[in-house]
Amino acid sequence: MNHENTNWQQSVTGVVIREGKVLLARHTYGPGKGRLIVPGGYVEQGETPQDAVRREIWEETGVRAEPEDVIAIRFNRKDWYVAFSASYVEGRAHSDGDENSEVVWMDTEEALEREDVPDLTKKLISCALSGQKGLTQIPFQSSERRAPYSLYGICPDQRNGQ
Numbered sequence: 001m002n003h004e005n006t007n008w009q010q011s012v013t014g015v016v017i018r019e020g021k022v023l024l025a026r027h028t029y030g031p032g033k034g035r036l037i038v039p040g041g042y043v044e045q046g047e048t049p050q051d052a053v054r055r056e057i058w059e060e061t062g063v064r065a066e067p068e069d070v071i072a073i074r075f076n077r078k079d080w081y082v083a084f085s086a087s088y089v090e091g092r093a094h095s096d097g098d099e100n101s102e103v104v105w106m107d108t109e110e111a112l113e114r115e116d117v118p119d120l121t122k123k124l125i126s127c128a129l130s131g132q133k134g135l136t137q138i139p140f141q142s143s144e145r146r147a148p149y150s151l152y153g154i155c156p157d158q159r160n161g162q
Contacts, residue, residue, distance in 0.1 A: 006042045009079040012053040013040025014086035015128040016065045022108050022125050023093060024117070025060055025100035036106070036114065037121045038083075041099075048150065049082050061103045063091040069134030070152045071127040074120075085128045 015038050016023040024036040039060040043052040050067045057065045067084035074081040093103045111117050111125055127134070135152035 005044045007045055008042060010043040011041060011081045012043060012049045012056065013038045013083045014053040014057050014065055014067055015071065015083060015124050016057065016063065016086045016088055017108060017128055018088040020108060021105040022111050023061060023063060024104055024106050024111060026102045028099060028101050032118065036117045038124055053084050053086065057086065060096050060099055062094045064089040069136050071134040072124055083124050085134060
């Protein structure tokens with residue numbers, strides 16, 4: 001990670017579920033050390049949250065995933081954390097040998113029961129499994145020509161004419 005380009009107030013994660021299994025990584029540092037968590041990390045300057053979650057999942061696990069709905073947002077006084085559901089695209093899960101010591105596809109029910117899976121990760125897995133739509137991306141035209149904008153909401157899916 002390029003620390004001088006890191007936005008320490010913005011972080012993302014992606015819950016990738018494939019064939020009843022969730023992608024988890026055993027963290028090697030910080031409060032999550034030794035615990036199995038969903039992959040994610042900080043947004044880099046000039047990067048969208050969607051690009052950040054794609055990059056973080058790829059760097060940490062060797063899996064390419066596509067972010068879909070926003071399933072949760074965590075705020076505190078100093079930063080925010082956005083959780084996306086994400087669909088598996090390709091790749092073989094493996095450890096990055098740095099931020100995690102192992103990467104596994106674990107049965108979702110087992111992940112929800114294990115003591116080495118923190119509560120936040122369990123809540124995010126439950127959100128992804130709920131069958132409820134999260135905040136979905138809504139296309140819109142901005143009159144400004146600056147960095148890309150994203151709008152996520154609970155509005156009917158505009159893309160399908162509903």
